Each structure stands twice: as C-alpha cells, then as structure tokens.
Amino acid sequence: MPTKLIRLPENVLYDLKASAAKNRRSENSEIIFRLENSFKVEAIANGRDQ
DSSP, X not given: OOOOOOOOOHHHHXXXXXXXXXXXXXXXXXXXXXXXXXXXHHHHHTTOOO
C-alpha cells in the first residue's frame, strides 16, 4: 500500500486519536474509515452510487 505523509492541525490529531481509541481502530484505520465514508456521503449527495 502506498504511503503519504500529511500534516494535521493539533486539534484534528487529538480528535483522531480519541476517535480511533473509542472505535478500537488504529489511527491509520480510523483515517481510512473516515475518508471512505466521506466519499460515500459525497456520492450519495451528488446522486451517484459508489
């Protein structure tokens, strides 16, 4: 899997860590989960299936 280094605001990183712990996911898995879901929501809002 390709890697990508990103910079996050401190408050976003804090929220990410808290959410990952609450959902029993790694931080990486939490990022992937949230990104995939945002694309799904966008597709639905635009009247497209995935």
